[in-house]
Amino acid sequence: MIKYNLKLVIITGIIILFIVSNFFPTIGGITTDLDFIDGNRTDITEGPLGEWPEFIPIGFITAPHPDNPQYQTHLYGDWGGIVGEEFIFLQDGKIKLLYHSYHETYMTEHPHQEEILNNWILGYDPLTKLKYTPLVKPGGPNPGPSWEHTDTPGYIQNPITSEHLIYNTVRPGTKYLHPEWDELPGWEGAIQVVTSENPPSIGVPFEQTYDNMLIAEYWWEQGWNQNGEVKGGLSEPTPVWVPHLGEQGKVRLFYRGLHGSPGSYWNWRISYADSEDGKTNWTKNPNPTFDPSDPNNPAYQWTLPYPEGFSFRGAWQAHCTGDVRANGVHMVLTVSNQNYAGFGHIAYYWSPDWGDTWISHPDNPIIAPGQFPEGVPSEGFQRTPTLIIDEEYGRYILAYNAGHDINQKWKRRTYLAIASRPANNPPETPKIIGPTKGIPEKIYNYNFTNCIDPDGDNMTYQVEWGDGSIDEGFIESGGYITISHSWNKKGDYTIKARLIDEYEAEGDWATLNISIKKSKASQLNLLNDLFLQSLKFFIINRLL
Incomplete structure (x- = not known):
């Protein structure tokens, strides 16, 4: 019993x-907050480069006051113009920030240095108090591909064509593809691209054609007619360069598709399209790769009603950043409605396969109003996060639009948060093994060992022989090489060798000295030649 x-x-x-x-x-x-890949639970716990970034807000960015330059003021002016949808990137020794104001795209910038909060360029002319010329503005035929709304900028320079590309959402973009929706108010967004041969600069417009580049096609991209008003379509494009696609790499453009029905969540989903030139011949991934309406997605919990969730309607205001060193894509997005005090929580996801699967940060959501002393207060709200990788200072920089008070939504600022990034360690110093003495024109073999990169990166070796000649080549971490060399003249030479990893981290030089001298046999031959020449000269003189 x-x-x-x-x-x-x-x-x-x-x-x-x-x-x-x-x-x-x-x-x-x-x-x-479980991690899933292809709908299955995984044991993946490491983030990019072996750790998850921990973001800490450091405050909002400011610029010198136009009337009192010794003081700092809110970047976009004390008049509190509506701004948002930032896109941050590094270029030419500067941190640049695209943003939209009243549905036109502008830019500000700051020197690339460790201190990044103060002394940005004002969002308007300090003398006239007028905004600079926008880089992108709405326009085109009406009805047609663009109307009065251009926002959510994303930027990339195509490394193959060197062309500079800015992507924007336009409204209404594609509702005219639906005759039954004609004459209805609302929008169904599309994506357009503008181009330039030069990098983005403050007040310098890009070339616009107002032609839609991507439009809603699949069910999850198309909007719907909600009580006589059109909603939905494509929006929030963020470009990433993926080096392993095609023969030379491709632009992968992440974007949000919005589809829903009356009385339901809007179900904003994310997927991508690929293009070689970043402008034409796009190949869409027909299935959303980030779908919060799927119970297998960790973000599904946020679609639940408050307080269990945030009544999150999907992938709202998402931004993707490619990471060649970590071999994947970072995504930051808003996971709660921004229209309430204390809301606009920011989450972080990592994709180790460049956008097909996403792994949730274990501390998601990572930033909320009122959570950090230098962050947005609890009575404020947050929106539109954007992320860059700063290798020089070993950090990630997260910029996001925010307001101090939900009752004054138009007074917005750009906050910054910082997270440390694992350093790219330089390769170790190689060892040079070979002769230290020799004679001219004889070939000697040298072995170069200890060719190790602590991160396992591939490397380039450089060998300088001291006589002006150089050898370079590719080597894997842990490998070794043997190189032959000869010197034409006698003298003392220094052999130098170093390793450079694929991300341009340089190791220290290794050195080995070699003395090239005439051999005893060659010296005897030289004396013999001198004796014979002298004897010949003596005999000829005597005969004469």
Whole structure:
């Protein structure tokens, strides 16, 4: 009887454990945020480069006051113009920030240095108090591909063509593809691209054709007619260069597709399209790769009603950043409605396969109003995050639009948050093994060992022989090379060798000295030649 009772207790305990672990993910106030790939639970716990970035807000960016330059003022002016949808990037020794104001795209910038909060360029002319000329503005035929709305800029320079490209959402973009929606108010967004031969500069417009580059095609991209008003379409394009696509690499443009129905969540989903030139011949991925309406997605919990979730309607205001060194894509996005005090929570995801699967940060959402002393206060709101990688200072920089007070939504600022990034360690110093003495014109073999990169990166070796000649080539971490060399003249030479990894981190030089001298045999031959020449000269003189 005791044996049967013991078996019953064990079986009952197993059943209770199964129920608790599968149906009650919240234990002790901690809500699990599981990682999934292709719908399956994984044991992946490491973020990019082996760790998850931990972002800490450091304040909002400012510029010298136009009337009192010794003071700093809100970047976009104390008049509080509506701004948003930032896009941050590094270029030519500067941190540049695209943003839209009243549906036109402008730019500001700051020197690339460690201190990045103060002394940005004002968003308007300090003398006239007028905004600079926009880089992109709405226009085109009406009705047609563009109307009065251009926002959510994204930028890339195509490394193959060197062309500079800015992408924007336009509204209404494609509702005229639906005759049944003609004359209805609202919008169904599309994506356009503008071009330039020169990098983005403040007040310098790009070339615009107002032609739609991408339009809604698949069910999850197309908007819907909600009570007589059109909503949906494509928006928020962010370009990433993926080097392994095609023969030379391609532009991968991430974007949001919005589809829904009356009374439902809007279900904003994310996918991408690929193009070689970043302008034409796009190949769309027909399926969304980030779909919060899928219960297998960790973000699904945020679609639940408050307080369990945030009544999150999907992938809202998402931005993607490519990372060649970590071999993947960072994504930051807003996961709660910005229209309430304390909302606009920011989350972070990592894709180790360049956008097909996404892994949630274990601390998501990573930034909320009122959470950090230098961040947005609890009565404020957050929106439109954007991320860059700053290798020089070993950090990630997260910029996001925010307001101090939900009751004054038009007074927005750009906040910055910083996270450390694992350093790209330089290769070790190689060892040079070979002769230290020799004679001219004789070939000697040298072995170069200890060719190791701490991060396992591929490397380029450089060998300088001291006589002006150089050898270079490719080597994998852990490999070694043997190179032959000869010197034409006698003298003392220094052989130098170093390794440079694929991300341009340079190791220290290794050196080996070699003395090239005439051999004894060659010296005897030289004396013999001199004797014979002298004897010949003596005999000829005597005969004359």
